[in-house]
Amino acid sequence: QVQLVESGGGLVQAGGSLRLSCAASRGTFSRETMGWFRQAPGKEREFVAAITWSGDSTYYADSVKGRFTISRDNAKNAVFLQMNSLKPEDTAVYYCAAHRNAYDSGRYYDPNEYAYWGQGTQATISS
Numbered sequence: 001q002v003q004l005v006e007s008g009g010g011l012v013q014a015g016g017s018l019r020l021s022c023a024a025s026r027g028t029f030s031r032e033t034m035g036w037f038r039q040a041p042g043k044e045r046e047f048v049a050a051i052t053w054s055g056d057s058t059y060y061a062d063s064v065k066g067r068f069t070i071s072r073d074n075a076k077n078a079v080f081l082q083m084n085s086l087k088p089e090d091t092a093v094y095y096c097a098a099h100r101n102a103y104d105s106g107r108y109y110d111p112n113e114y115a116y117w118g119q120g121t122q123a124t125i126s127s
Contacts, residue, residue: 006095012086020080029077034079037097047061048094100113
């Protein structure tokens with residue numbers, strides 16, 4: 001069992017930046033692909049970004065590519081999402097999640113492949 005706790009959300013104007021953090025409760029965090037997802041009111045949860053266990057590979061949704069950067073620090077059991085050039089349509093609750101299988105990044109975009117989820121952090125971008 002792993003617990004994930006997100007932080008860093010808030011209210012910013014369009015064009016601004018936020019840095020989200022996700023802290024994991026256990027050391028085996030370093031074996032798992034980690035993902036960020038978001039959910040806006042009335043919409044389904046959608047993939048934002050993912051990073052493999054070693055950090056060698058990263059993946060992004062087309063809507064955030066070039067603006068968001070995912071990274072991780074396995075020594076600190078943490079994963080981050082740097083969000084730049086924010087738009088009102090980025091407004092959502094952002095969740096971090098751990099892939100169900102160690103050393104596996106299969107279907108990294110599918111929330112059903114993630115076994116552990118944080119409680120979410122709200123990011124609101126005003127126009």
